[in-house]
Structure formats: C-alpha cells, structure tokens
Amino acid sequence: MIGLKTAILMGSLLFLGSETLEAAAIPGLPAAATTPSAHPEPLVQGGLLGAISSSIDEVQSKLDLNEHLVDTWRLRADRAVDEVDELVNRPSSRSTWGVAGDFLLLTCVWTGVFTLLWLFGRLLARRLGGHRWMLSRERGQALLGYMLPYTIPAVVSLTLTIYASQFLQVSAGRALALCFAYAASAGIFAASLVLSLVVMFNIGHKRSAVRIIRQHSPRPLFSIGFLVALSDALTSPQIAHQLGNNLTSSIAVFTGLAASISFGLLVIRMRRPVAHVIRILPLAQRVNQPALRETLRIFSGLWYWPILLMVLVSIINLIGIGDDNQTVLRSALFTTVLLIATVFLSTTLHHLFKSRSESDARRGSAYKERFLSLSHALLRIAMAVVFIDVLGRIWGVSLFEFAVSNAVGRAISDSLSHIGLIFLVTWMVWVVLDTAIQEALKPPANKRSARQPSTRVKTILPLLRNAVKIILVVICAITTMANLGINVAPFLAGAGVVGLAIGFGSQQLVQDVITGLFIIIEDTLSIGDWVVLDSGHAGTVEGLTIRTLRLRDGKGFVHSVPFGQIKAVTNQSRQFAYAFFSVQFTYDTDVDKAIELIREAGHSISNDPFLRYNLQGPLDVFGVDKMDLNGVVLTSQFRTVSGGQYAVSRAFNQRLKKLVDNSPWVHFAQTYPQQALVPRHPVEPPPEGEPEPEHSTLLMPDGARSQ
Numbered sequence: 001m002i003g004l005k006t007a008i009l010m011g012s013l014l015f016l017g018s019e020t021l022e023a024a025a026i027p028g029l030p031a032a033a034t035t036p037s038a039h040p041e042p043l044v045q046g047g048l049l050g051a052i053s054s055s056i057d058e059v060q061s062k063l064d065l066n067e068h069l070v071d072t073w074r075l076r077a078d079r080a081v082d083e084v085d086e087l088v089n090r091p092s093s094r095s096t097w098g099v100a101g102d103f104l105l106l107t108c109v110w111t112g113v114f115t116l117l118w119l120f121g122r123l124l125a126r127r128l129g130g131h132r133w134m135l136s137r138e139r140g141q142a143l144l145g146y147m148l149p150y151t152i153p154a155v156v157s158l159t160l161t162i163y164a165s166q167f168l169q170v171s172a173g174r175a176l177a178l179c180f181a182y183a184a185s186a187g188i189f190a191a192s193l194v195l196s197l198v199v200m201f202n203i204g205h206k207r208s209a210v211r212i213i214r215q216h217s218p219r220p221l222f223s224i225g226f227l228v229a230l231s232d233a234l235t236s237p238q239i240a241h242q243l244g245n246n247l248t249s250s251i252a253v254f255t256g257l258a259a260s261i262s263f264g265l266l267v268i269r270m271r272r273p274v275a276h277v278i279r280i281l282p283l284a285q286r287v288n289q290p291a292l293r294e295t296l297r298i299f300s301g302l303w304y305w306p307i308l309l310m311v312l313v314s315i316i317n318l319i320g321i322g323d324d325n326q327t328v329l330r331s332a333l334f335t336t337v338l339l340i341a342t343v344f345l346s347t348t349l350h351h352l353f354k355s356r357s358e359s360d361a362r363r364g365s366a367y368k369e370r371f372l373s374l375s376h377a378l379l380r381i382a383m384a385v386v387f388i389d390v391l392g393r394i395w396g397v398s399l400f401e402f403a404v405s406n407a408v409g410r411a412i413s414d415s416l417s418h419i420g421l422i423f424l425v426t427w428m429v430w431v432v433l434d435t436a437i438q439e440a441l442k443p444p445a446n447k448r449s450a451r452q453p454s455t456r457v458k459t460i461l462p463l464l465r466n467a468v469k470i471i472l473v474v475i476c477a478i479t480t481m482a483n484l485g486i487n488v489a490p491f492l493a494g495a496g497v498v499g500l501a502i503g504f505g506s507q508q509l510v511q512d513v514i515t516g517l518f519i520i521i522e523d524t525l526s527i528g529d530w531v532v533l534d535s536g537h538a539g540t541v542e543g544l545t546i547r548t549l550r551l552r553d554g555k556g557f558v559h560s561v562p563f564g565q566i567k568a569v570t571n572q573s574r575q576f577a578y579a580f581f582s583v584q585f586t587y588d589t590d591v592d593k594a595i596e597l598i599r600e601a602g603h604s605i606s607n608d609p610f611l612r613y614n615l616q617g618p619l620d621v622f623g624v625d626k627m628d629l630n631g632v633v634l635t636s637q638f639r640t641v642s643g644g645q646y647a648v649s650r651a652f653n654q655r656l657k658k659l660v661d662n663s664p665w666v667h668f669a670q671t672y673p674q675q676a677l678v679p680r681h682p683v684e685p686p687p688e689g690e691p692e693p694e695h696s697t698l699l700m701p702d703g704a705r706s707q
Contacts, residue, residue: 077250099173106168106177110161110184117153124148142199150192158185175239183230190225191218201277209276220266227259256318264311267304275300298346309335334394342387349379370431378424418483426476430469437465460520463546508564512547516563520544529573530643537561572642576616579638579645581652584631584669591632593665595621598636601655605638611651614644631669 125148129141161181168174195214202210233239234252279300286293389399403413441461482488503510525531525541531551532538537559539551549566551559585594602619605611617639625635640648660666 099171101173102168102171103173103177106161106165106174106181109164110157110177110181113160114153114157114185114188117156118149121148121150121153139199139202142202143196146192146196146199150188151196154185154188154192158182179230179233179239182233183226186229187222187224187226190228191221194221198277204282205280206277209273209280212273213270213277217266217270220262224259224263224266227255227262231255231259253318257315260311260314260318264308267307267311271304274303278303306335335391338387338390338394342383346380346383349376349383370435374427374431415483415485419480422476422479422483426472430472433468434465437461463520463544508562509547512562512564515566516544516547516549519563519566519569524569525549525571529571532570532572533561533566534568535561535565574642577640577642577645579640579648579652581636581649581656582625582633583635583656584633586631586667586669589632589667590665591624591634593663594632594634595623597656597659597663597666598634601652601659602636602638604655605648605651608651611648614640614648616640 125141125144128144128148158181162178165174165178195218198210198213198217231252234248234255239248279297281289281293281296392399402409404410478488478491481491519525527541527544529541530539531541533551537551537553539553539557539559541549542552542558543550547562549561549563551561553559581598583594583598585591598621599619602621606615606618615638619636619638621634621636623634625633627633638645638648638652660668
C-alpha cells in the first residue's frame with residue numbers, strides 16, 4: 001500500500017501541473033486551430049527533459065498572477081464597511097437601546113431555558129444511570145449523559161427562542177440573537193451527537209482510544225459546530241437583508257474558514273485514536289475474517305485523507321470568488337468516493353494475490369510466486385494511472401487527451417513509456433535470474449532424498465548474482481539516461497578511458513581477479529573448507545570476494561589473502577580424511593592382546609551415537625609397522641568425513657589409554673635414558689689392605705650404548 005500511496009501522490013502532482021501544461025502547449029492559438037495542415041506541430045527533441053524544458057517558457061507565459069481575487073476582496077471589504085456605517089446611521093423608529101434589548105432578551109431566553117433543561121437532564125441522567133438495569137451498561141450511562149443534558153436541551157431551547165422572537169419586532173438585535181442562539185444550539189447538538197456515536201465503540205481494547213476522544217474533542221466539536229452554524233445563518237436572506245449582503249457574506253467566509261481549519265486540526269489530532277477505534281476487532285473476527293482485518297487496517301491509516309481533502313476544497317471554495325461552488329463541491333465529493341473505492345479495490349487485490357502467493361509457496365512454485373508478485377505490482381501501477389486519469393476527468397482535465405493531442409504531452413508520454421518498458425524488461429530479467437539463483441542455493445526440504453547444493457555452488461552463485469545485478473543496473477541506467485535526453489556517449493567514452501587506465505595501473509589487481517576466478521571455477525576451495533596455503537596461512541575459508549580470500553585460523557584471527565599470492569593450496573576438507581594411529585608398546589607386550597585392545601577401542605567408537613556419523617568405514621588395523629629400540633609400533637586408521645578425524649583421534653586415544661591401563665599384558669613403550677654398566681679402564685692394583693674398586697654406574701644414552 002505504501003507504493004500505491006506514493007504513486008497516487010506523484011500522479012496528483014502530475015495532475016495539478018497537467019492543466020497548465022495543456023494550456024501552455026501552443027500559446028496564442030485555440031485548440032481547434034491546431035491542425036497539422038494549418039500549423040505544423042513543434043518538434044520536441046531531447047527526450048523527457050527536453051519536452052519539459054521546451055514547455056517551461058510557455059508555462060511561465062501563462063502564469064500571469066493578476067490581482068483579480070485581491071481586488072474583489074478589497075471591494076467587498078469596502079462595501080461591508082459602508083454597510084456597517086449605514087446600519088449604524090440608519091434612521092429607525094426604535095432606539096439603539098431597544099435593538100440591544102431585543103438581543104439581550106432573546107439571549108436570556110435561550111440561556112435560561114437551556115440552563116434549566118441542562119440541570120433537569122443532568123439530574124434525570126444521574127437517576128436513570130443509578131438504576132439497577134443501567135449499572136452494568138456503561139455505554140448506556142454515557143449515552144444518557146450526553147442526550148439528556150445536552151442534545152435535547154439544545155433543540156428545545158432553540159425552538160422556544162424562535163417562538164419567543166415572534167413577539168418582537170424585526171430588528172438587527174433580534175436577527176443577531178437568533179443567529180447566536182442557532183449557532184450555540186447547533187454546536188452543542190453536534191458535539192453531543194458525535195460523542196454519543198463515539199460512546200457506542202467504548203468496548204474491549206477500544207476503551208483507551210474512546211477515552212482520549214471524549215477528553216480532547218468536546219470543545220473543538222462545539223467550536224466547529226458553532227462556527228458552521230453561524231456561517232450558515234449569516235448567509236440566509238432574512239439576516240443578509242437586515243445586516244447587509246457584503247457584511248454577512250464576509251463574516252460567513254471568515255467563520256467558515258475558521259471552522260474548516262479547526263476541523264482539519266481536530267482530524268489530524270484525533271487520527272491515531274480514531275484509527276485505533278477503526279482497526280481493533282474482536283479476536284474471533286481477527287482470526288476468522290483476515291480480509292476484513294486487513295481492509296480495516298489499511299482504511300484506518302487513510303481515513304483522514306479524504307476529510308482533509310474536503311477541508312482543503314472547502315477552504316479554496318470559501319476564498320475563491322465565482323459561481324461554480326456547487327461544481328467544486330461535487331468534484332471534491334467524487335474525488336473522495338474515488339479515493340475510497342481505489343483503496344478498497346487495492347486491498348481486495350492485495351488479499352487475492354496474497355492468498356495465491358501463499359498457495360504457490362506451499363506448493364514450491366517459486367517462479368509462479370515471483371511472477372504473481374510482479375503482476376500484482378504492475379496491476380497496482382495500472383490502477384494508479386487509471387486513478388490519476390479519472391481524477392483529472394473529474395476536475396475537467398484528461399491526461400490521456402493531453403498525451404495524445406499535444407506535442408509536449410506526446411513527447412513526455414513516449415519518453416515515460418520507453419522508460420517504463422526498460423524498467424519492466426529489466427525487472428523481469430532480474431526476477432528470472434534471481435529466482436533461479438535462489439532456487440539453486442535453497443536447501444531441499446527433504447535432506448535425505450534430495451541433493452544438497454554444493455559448496456562450489458554456494459560460492460559461485462552469490463558472486464554471479466551480484467555481477468548480474470550490477471550489469472542490469474548499469475544497462476538500465478544508461479538507457480534511462482538516453483530516454484531522458486542525456487547524451488550518454490561522453491559517459492561511455494570516459495568510462496572506456498578510465499577502464500583502460502585502471503587496467504594498466506592495476507595489473508596486480510587484474511591478476512588477483514583472474515587467479516581467483518580460476519580458483520573458484522576449478523573448485524580448489526570453497527566456503528567452509530580448512531585449507532593450508534603455501535604462504536603459511538591456514539584456517540577455515542569464511543568468505544570469497546572477487547579479489548581476496550578470507551581465512552579464520554585456529555586462534556580466531558582473520559586473514560585476508562589476495563588470490564595472486566596463492567601458488568599452492570592444501571585442502572583438508574574434501575570428500576574424506578583419515579584418522580591415523582601409531583601406538584608403540586614394549587617388547588614384553590602380548591601383540592595379539594594389543595591388537596585386540598585396538599580393535600575394541602575402534603569398535604566402541606563405531607558404536608558411539610555421536611562419533612559414528614564421522615566414520616566412513618570400520619577400523620583398519622595394519623599390525624606391527626616397525627620395531628626399534630624403544631618397542632613395537634602398531635598402526636591403524638579410520639576413514640572419516642572431512643574434518644571429523646580430529647574428534648575420532650581424540651576419542652580413540654582416550655579409550656585405548658583406559659583399556660591399556662586395565663590390561664596386565666599390554667604396556668605402552670616409553671623412551672627415556674636407561675642404566676648401563678661400563679667397566680673402568682685397567683689401572684695399577686691397589687695397595688695391600690685396600691679393597692678392589694667396583695664397577696661404576698653410568699647413565700649412557702641409547703646412541704652411546706649402541707656404539
């Protein structure tokens with residue numbers, strides 16, 4: 001709906017300027033004289049901007065701001081002053097005090113009657129509201145509180161005042177008293193009637209909005225009703241005959257303007273509470289009637305625009321001087337009806353297309369869903385165009401005729417149609433390509449039976465999508481500029497020169513781009529792979545741009561490496577990996593028992609509910625791989641998924657350590673310095689009485705002992 005309101009607003013602006021453009025198309029000639037044979041039509045060049053610029057001078061020549069309206073109002077003011085002087089100096093059989101007495105008498109009659117009836121009605125409303133049947137009916141109590149003290153006394157007091165005026169002579173005081181009595185009664189009656197209608201909505205979640213309206217609107221409603229009734233009374237022939245036509249009409253205009261402005265301000269001030277009252281529905285209706293809920297939601301946001309439009313038309317009608325007031329009011333009324341009908345039609349179409357889109361989404365038809373959205377948008381644009389044309393016909397101007405019969409209008413319409421066609425084709429191409437890319441990247445609903453998108457697809461398609469978007473935007477911008485009348489040849493030439501200069505000055509950048517393109521096409525690495533580069537960087541691939549590779553290492557640091565610096569890549573995340581185990585036991589270990597423990601550890605990993613999904617096969621035990629001075633080496637391995645070898649290796653080592661610790665026949669070999677007995681070199685025999693020296697104990701490394 002936001003797009004529709006924007007289109008309507010832009011169309012209204014175009015409509016306001018279309019009449020001037022139509023009048024300014026061929027200045028100085030009537031419409032019937034503009035035939036091709038008599039006067040050839042002017043040629044408009046330069047696209048849309050050229051058509052608009054060619055009509056600027058003609059429009060300016062038609063904008064002669066004469067002072068006819070100001071002169072008319074000045075003349076009316078002078079005549080009103082003369083009528084006031086005549087009214088004051090008019091010879092009369094009655095004195096001024098007599099005229100003032102008539103005014104005071106009738107005013108006192110109205111005030112006294114209304115006061116007495118107000119007190120009685122208030123007391124009666126309180127007594128009836130305290131009745132047992134009315135205690136549980138809050139809306140009934142509020143309705144009695146408005147009807148008995150205000151509505152009925154206003155009508156009765158005005159009736160009695162008019163009846164009392166029949167016993168007085170015709171005078172200006174009598175006329176003014178009747179005017180004010182009528183205006184006061186009308187203001188009270190209008191305010192109480194509106195508030196009585198508002199009270200009927202005082203239920204559920206609408207209570208807060210109703211309370212706000214009841215607190216802030218009584219005085220403005222009374223003022224508006226008073227001013228409107230006073231303006232209406234002053235325009236009556238009887239009052240105008242006694243006070244003067246120009247005087248009463250001038251006062252009526254100013255009171256009408258004050259009433260219109262006050263009403264507009266009240267509507268703007270109360271737009272949120274009234275929208276809340278319109279929008280809120282009971283829970284059952286919100287659940288069972290989504291169309292009604294959406295319609296009221298949209299209408300609650302637009303309800304005050306037709307009223308403000310009527311207020312604006314009323315203000316213009318009051319200020320203007322002319323005999324076409326009824327025509328203007330009728331056009332304003334038709335405009336309001338057209339606006340409301342367009343809003344409701346748009347809401348109905350919105351629900352229709354929304355339901356179809358939801359059904360297509362459940363069926364999995366992405367292309368149909370996107371094209372339905374495109375059709376909905378085009379239909380809303382067509383509705384906006386029709387709305388603008390019908391609105392122009394209501395006010396006596398046809399945009400279609402302006403676009404067909406006028407050279408400037410024809411040039412503007414041709415340019416706009418070409419631009420619209422360009423946007424439509426670009427939009428359709430983008431919808432097709434973007435939907436295809438999104439469908440390729442979307443994971444299937446059933447992961448077991450459907451093929452998952454590869455990491456290569458996830459890497460290439462986003463880059464391709466961005467490239468397609470840039471190309472479409474550039475082409476659309478260039479063609480749109482050409483249809484606007486802008487010469488795009490210098491832009492293209494300048495872009496070519498700049499591109500050539502950038503190509504020569506950024507050879508390394510071009511190398512990075514080309515190398516990265518081949519790396520992505522050859523599927524050397526993808527997002528999520530753990531890679532080791534020849535530059536020493538290692539980590540998980542987090543992102544690929546058109547120039548760089550972004551890695552996050554084991555410490556959490558992020559490295560950005562240009563593709564041009566990559567010569568060799570070790571990808572450790574492709575298809576499968578091996579968890580290789582090399583275990584060394586002592587020579588006194590029972591080898592069969594050791595192999596049995598290794599198989600038992602591998603069997604426990606295969607049965608583990610969390611680790612078995614990392615395996616792609618059983619444990620392969622290769623047996624005795626080698627023997628050295630430290631012991632016997634046994635090897636085995638698991639084939640695992642890519643990246644799962646680390647968890648499997650840690651779990652295998654833990655399980656094998658526990659099994660070996662509990663086995664008396666299997667021992668892990670240890671590499672450490674061992675004791676060796678080395679005799680000393682022969683020396684002279686010791687003297688008699690001294691014992692012979694014993695062999696010394698030395699710590700010799702394995703290498704020295706082997707020598």
